[in-house]
Amino acid sequence: MRLEDYNPMNNEMYQVMDPMGKVEDKEEIPELDDEQLKYLYRTMLYTRTIDEKALSYQRQGRMLTYAPNLGQEAAQVGSAYSLDDEDWLVPAFRELGAWLVRGVPLKNIYLYWYGNEWGSHMPEGVKVLPVSVPIASQLQHATGIGMANNIKNEKNVVLTYVGDGGTSHGDFHEALNFASVFKSPVVFIVQNNQYAISTSRKVQTLSENIAMKATAYGMPGVLVDGNDIFAMYNATKAAVDRARNGEGPTLIEAYTYRLGAHTTSDDPTKYRDDAEVDEWRKKDPILRFGEYLKENNVIDEDWIESTKKELEEEVKKTFEAIEDKSDTELEDIFKYHFETMPAQLQEQLDEYRSFLEGGK
Amino acid sequence: MANTLSIIQAVNQALMNEMKIDDKVIVYGEDVGVEGGVFRATVDLQKTFGKERAFDTPLAESAIVGTAVGMAINGLKPVVEMQFSGFSYPAFNQIISHVARMRNRSRGQYNLPMVIRAPYGGGIRALEHHSESTEALYAQIPGIKVVIPSTPYDAKGLLIAAIRDPDPVLFWEPKRIYRAFKQEIPEEAYEIPLGKAKVLQEGDDITIVAWGAMVPDVQRAVKMVEEKGISAEIIDLRTIAPMDRDSFIDSVKKTGRILVVHEAPKTLGVGSEIISIVNEKAFLHLEAPPTRLTGFDTTFPLPRGEKHYIPSPKRIAKTIEDIVNY
Numbered sequence: 001m002r003l004e005d006y007n008p009m010n011n012e013m014y015q016v017m018d019p020m021g022k023v024e025d026k027e028e029i030p031e032l033d034d035e036q037l038k039y040l041y042r043t044m045l046y047t048r049t050i051d052e053k054a055l056s057y058q059r060q061g062r063m064l065t066y067a068p069n070l071g072q073e074a075a076q077v078g079s080a081y082s083l084d085d086e087d088w089l090v091p092a093f094r095e096l097g098a099w100l101v102r103g104v105p106l107k108n109i110y111l112y113w114y115g116n117e118w119g120s121h122m123p124e125g126v127k128v129l130p131v132s133v134p135i136a137s138q139l140q141h142a143t144g145i146g147m148a149n150n151i152k153n154e155k156n157v158v159l160t161y162v163g164d165g166g167t168s169h170g171d172f173h174e175a176l177n178f179a180s181v182f183k184s185p186v187v188f189i190v191q192n193n194q195y196a197i198s199t200s201r202k203v204q205t206l207s208e209n210i211a212m213k214a215t216a217y218g219m220p221g222v223l224v225d226g227n228d229i230f231a232m233y234n235a236t237k238a239a240v241d242r243a244r245n246g247e248g249p250t251l252i253e254a255y256t257y258r259l260g261a262h263t264t265s266d267d268p269t270k271y272r273d274d275a276e277v278d279e280w281r282k283k284d285p286i287l288r289f290g291e292y293l294k295e296n297n298v299i300d301e302d303w304i305e306s307t308k309k310e311l312e313e314e315v316k317k318t319f320e321a322i323e324d325k326s327d328t329e330l331e332d333i334f335k336y337h338f339e340t341m342p343a344q345l346q347e348q349l350d351e352y353r354s355f356l357e358g359g360k
Numbered sequence: 361m362a363n364t365l366s367i368i369q370a371v372n373q374a375l376m377n378e379m380k381i382d383d384k385v386i387v388y389g390e391d392v393g394v395e396g397g398v399f400r401a402t403v404d405l406q407k408t409f410g411k412e413r414a415f416d417t418p419l420a421e422s423a424i425v426g427t428a429v430g431m432a433i434n435g436l437k438p439v440v441e442m443q444f445s446g447f448s449y450p451a452f453n454q455i456i457s458h459v460a461r462m463r464n465r466s467r468g469q470y471n472l473p474m475v476i477r478a479p480y481g482g483g484i485r486a487l488e489h490h491s492e493s494t495e496a497l498y499a500q501i502p503g504i505k506v507v508i509p510s511t512p513y514d515a516k517g518l519l520i521a522a523i524r525d526p527d528p529v530l531f532w533e534p535k536r537i538y539r540a541f542k543q544e545i546p547e548e549a550y551e552i553p554l555g556k557a558k559v560l561q562e563g564d565d566i567t568i569v570a571w572g573a574m575v576p577d578v579q580r581a582v583k584m585v586e587e588k589g590i591s592a593e594i595i596d597l598r599t600i601a602p603m604d605r606d607s608f609i610d611s612v613k614k615t616g617r618i619l620v621v622h623e624a625p626k627t628l629g630v631g632s633e634i635i636s637i638v639n640e641k642a643f644l645h646l647e648a649p650p651t652r653l654t655g656f657d658t659t660f661p662l663p664r665g666e667k668h669y670i671p672s673p674k675r676i677a678k679t680i681e682d683i684v685n686y
């Protein structure tokens with residue numbers, strides 16, 4: 001099936017690379033050179049390493065709550081790679097692969113999960129909004145950024161993410177409706193990882209798939225194999241080009257699976273079978289892409305091993321650089337609510353400071 | 361040049377002035393474009409500045425506020441309208457979770473220069489959800505400013521200041537007095553600083569704090585008690601958050617008595633905060649218990665009952681006398 005013929009009402013899934021890493025229709029392989037392919041694979045490995053390390057730090061009591069991305073690397077890396085430098089990324093909170101592609105330093109990411117707001121302050125030029133915890137609310141911001149682009153006559157586009165649970169929210173509906181009505185240059189990615197904490201996708205909606213919801217908003221919708229990085233890249237690239245050409249928004253359902261827990265506070269064995277998880281392990285996006293790259297002589301086992309080692313070192317070094325050195329500066333708690341601190345806030349800060357200093 | 365305008369006309373002129381000066385200012389909401397707003401606050405904006413800068417949206421308050429967050433992040437200055445403050449609750453999550461937090465969350469990277477306007481308050485014989493005064497719900501949220509004017513002059517100057525402010529402002533307009541009186545005000549743009557109360561009248565015996573549509577009622581009440589020899593100082597708070605505490609602290613130090621009058625329910629209202637501040641800062645100057653005269657802790661009644669709900673000038677006058685004669 002070719003992307004240009006796609007209709008979500010037929011309930012078919014767009015796929016380029018099967019779970020064994022085989023591509024049937026060579027015409028659908030994106031035009032990426034070996035260096036680009038290696039970058040994508042490396043970023044997926046980086047994502048997984050960051051997750052695995054964070055989970056182990058969390059178990060050791062060195063990291064706070066953490067939301068892992070295991071199994072969703074292709075959905076995130078493949079989609080974000082389709083953006084240009086000036087484009088925006090508006091995340092929910094499980095988009096690690098996309099953050100890395102868009103230039104968010106790991107230091108920021110770990111600092112956020114470590115509990116310091118400075119993690120959300122991006123380096124100059126990184127157009128990635130902070131994590132948005134209230135489900136689906138960020139989609140409205142993405143639509144608004146796009147509406148502003150139209151008013152200012154700017155051509156950059158906005159890529160935004162939500163989970164399958166988020167599609168039940170009013171904000172999901174409102175954001176898609178506004179984006180369509182105002183032709184906002186937004187690409188909405190639903191990372192359908194089958195669970196909203198413990199609640200199955202089947203309970204969120206009786207719609208056969210999520211992509212078909214786009215039809216009622218008057219925009220294209222595509223159900224994509226979210227574990228296939230080529231399919232994710234192609235589908236998002238087409239939607240990004242469409243948005244940039246002034247043709248409005250697109251909804252992409254990335255059909256994937258959360259191999260890990262919702263967050264480290266969650267125990268997924270309570271709500272799903274091992275057999276189901278094992279089935280999805282076979283569709284692991286990193287395995288699949290690795291098979292393809294080895295088959296096509298882009299990488300070999302040695303490259304994978306040395307890259308993994310290098311990434312592990314990098315992750316370890318970054319975490320150790322922030323660990324135990326990232327407590328919040330007292331004044332920072334007060335300083336960023338308004339441009340000028342109101343008198344009552346200044347007074348509260350002064351009183352507390354004088355208490356800390358022994359009290360007057 | 362001066363012109364004589366009502367509050368609603370002053371709001372419209374403020375928007376006109378700012379849209380003319382600054383093409384980043386964008387106005388949108390429900391019925392604000394073609395119709396010019398159900399109260400006509402945005403009349404002729406679309407005609408003057410085009411559909412790109414003044415437009416109607418689908419009926420969705422959360423999206424109106426949520427997209428304004430995105431616009432402000434992307435360099436514009438959206439001024440959005442909630443048709444009535446009682447319809448702002450679908451946007452409550454956006455206001456509390458994002459409008460108020462973006463600057464702090466991003467450690468100063470993204471400030472939101474945006475204004476959310478809404479008519480508020482009772483006394484217009486309206487249906488359910490069209491009469492509430494919910495400024496306290498918003499005033500407690502760190503990161504947003506809440507402004508309520510009571511005159512055409514202030515409405516214009518405060519709204520212009522709100523639009524120019526680098527931080528988000530909720531601008532609640534007293535719809536009961538939208539057209540109650542006119543005032544001569546300058547035609548050109550001017551600012552009245554946010555966070556500054558105004559002493560409307562100086563007096564020696566009692567300090568009365570009010571805002572919005574209660575201000576003219578307090579003025580009427582004060583006229584009544586003046587005949588009985590009571591000298592009252594009237595303070596129009598104008599900005600609910602952040603509050604100009606010194607205005608009433610200094611006044612109470614002089615008068616020794618304070619009455620707060622508001623339309624909103626009594627319990628945990630803005631009046632409670634003002635009186636707490638007076639207790640903390642001017643306790644030894646007090647000669648009578650600081651007092652609130654407010655709406656009841658009830659749902660705002662439908663039109664056949666609303667005359668009982670909003671404190672009348674007569675009731676305000678009686679309360680002033682009781683405090684002074686304590």
